[in-house]
Amino acid sequence: MLNKINPQGFPVHLPEADITYYPNFIAPKEATRMYETLLKETPWQQDDIKVFGKVYAQPRLTALYGTNQKSYSYSNIEMTPHKLTPLLQDLKQKVDTICDENFTTMLLNYYRDGKDSNGWHADNEKELGTNPVIASLSFGQERYFHLKHRTNKSLKHKILLQHGSLLLMKGETQHKWLHQIPKTARKINGRINITFRIIA
Ligand SMILES: O=C(O)CCC(=O)C(=O)O
Numbered sequence: 001m002l003n004k005i006n007p008q009g010f011p012v013h014l015p016e017a018d019i020t021y022y023p024n025f026i027a028p029k030e031a032t033r034m035y036e037t038l039l040k041e042t043p044w045q046q047d048d049i050k051v052f053g054k055v056y057a058q059p060r061l062t063a064l065y066g067t068n069q070k071s072y073s074y075s076n077i078e079m080t081p082h083k084l085t086p087l088l089q090d091l092k093q094k095v096d097t098i099c100d101e102n103f104t105t106m107l108l109n110y111y112r113d114g115k116d117s118n119g120w121h122a123d124n125e126k127e128l129g130t131n132p133v134i135a136s137l138s139f140g141q142e143r144y145f146h147l148k149h150r151t152n153k154s155l156k157h158k159i160l161l162q163h164g165s166l167l168l169m170k171g172e173t174q175h176k177w178l179h180q181i182p183k184t185a186r187k188i189n190g191r192i193n194i195t196f197r198i199i200a
């Protein structure tokens with residue numbers, strides 16, 4: 001199945017970041033088949049998160065998968081990984097190949113509609129090590145991915161993450177920049193995103 005990826009990537013030119021966007025990483029028809037499978041076979045969960053001492057239901061559904069049993073913690077949530085499905089193994093192989101990495105951990109996010117979102121953050125948890133490599137695969141509804149520099153407020157950027165695309169962030173990106181998927185008032189369909197991470 002490794003022939004099915006399109007390795008054409010475009011650098012996203014931002015200071016103190018190392019980001020590449022592969023708009024057609026997976027062909028649309030195959031990406032649609034994958035979306036349907038992920039939607040159906042994933043044990044989606046909705047966790048509570050604590051923000052400034054108040055408890056909220058996270059505005060999206062998630063699931064964690066891993067090649068090891070190492071848990072992943074963020075926003076006071078600790079997740080233990082499920083074993084990879086055949087589809088996730090295939091996707092990991094494709095993403096490992098293009099990134100020249102050996103990812104261990106996949107965090108799946110399901111944004112059911114425009115009210116689901118992911119607030120400003122960086123993927124800089126200590127289990128990811130320094131300068132973590134994060135690869136992000138998108139399926140379904142296109143959503144904007146916003147980036148803002150942590151200290152230079154004039155530096156911001158947005159990327160429309162299309163169906164079947166891959167976004168690769170590495171180097172100092174997580175230390176210097178924050179990212180989010182904002183809510184939208186538009187009436188939109190669901191989107192599934194998979195971030196590939198390495199937890200040693
Ligand atoms: O949904 C996305 O594209 C981003 C997900 C994300 O930033 C994360 O899971 O850390």
Ligand SMILES: [Fe+2]
Nearest residue numbers: 121122123179
């Ligand atoms: Fe993130």
